[in-house]
Amino acid sequence: MTPNKEDYLKCIHELRETEEKISNKRIAEKMQFSAPAVSEMMKKLLAEKLIEKNSKTGYLLSEKGQTMVAGLYRKHRLIEVFLINHLNYSPKEVHEEAEVLEHTVSDLFINRLESFLDYPRVCPHGGTIPKEGELLIEKYTQTLSSTQELGAYRLVRVHDYFQLLHYLENHQLAIQETIELLDVDPFAQTFTISFLEKELTIPHSIAQHLYVEKING
Ligand SMILES: [Zn+2]
Known part of the structure; x- marks a missing residue:
């Protein structure tokens, strides 16, 4: 499956949690995708102002990119809560399903799902679920x-x-x-x-x- 724009943004967000500098090479390694394809996508994301580049820290998400990423994690994590609490998925099974669904469900669906689940604020892996329109600020940050x-x-x-x-x-x-x-x-x-x-x-x-x-x- 070819990774899409949203997968790249999430990849940058995740690398940012553990690494000082994010390069094309690191993204390519993490995505298990070729370096030329990655640099092509980075050009696109820069042009769309979803990311910025700085010589010291490499790539980082712009405010627009962060907003988009928060929305993706919101979807992913609410879907996870639903699959685990209501469809008996195991924490290991849940990721792949959520990975697919997060790209397909609408905002209306997610808002209704959030209300159905009674507004959970963390996912089964302990990740924070941002409210609609909020940026993602993880509750737990001490590794x-x-x-x-x-x-x-x-x-x-x-x-x-x-x-x-x-x-x-x-x-x-x-x-x-x-x-x-x-x-x-x-x-x-x-x-x-x-x-x-x-x-x-x-x-x-x-x-x-x-x-x-x-x-x-
Ligand atoms: Zn999770």
Whole structure:
């Protein structure tokens, strides 16, 4: 399936959460698409003023681009809540379906769905659902990879990448789970946690997609 304009905007938004500089190369890697096709699309998005480019940070979303992305996440995440709560989809199954539907349903449908679901504000992966016309400001922004202080945390949000969800399911690490951060190894760039009476050492590349909230006390 050829990725469309909206997929590229979401890709830039997602890279922005974890990376300092966004280049054609990084976008091509993440989208698993050829570099020439990516640079062609970037030209288009720049011309439509959906993105901007700056020598220090690379590509970033313009206000217009951010508004469009917020609308896409709003659709995606409301659909996810519906599929999980009402059609018994698993967190792993839900992503692909939502990915297709978000491009096809109307705003009317989404607004009615939001009301039917009683205005949820987070998706099953802990992502924030923006209200109509609002920009997306994630409620949870502290990644495990940026956490230094050992102690008790709750896993409050994960990026909904298929392989990541698969990894979490394999280790029975579920969202809302209480975890204990036991060790941070700056040389190996690993994070050792315990939960459900077992230990797991997580590499930085995965820890940057997991969001935690400190449990006080
Ligand atoms: Zn989600």
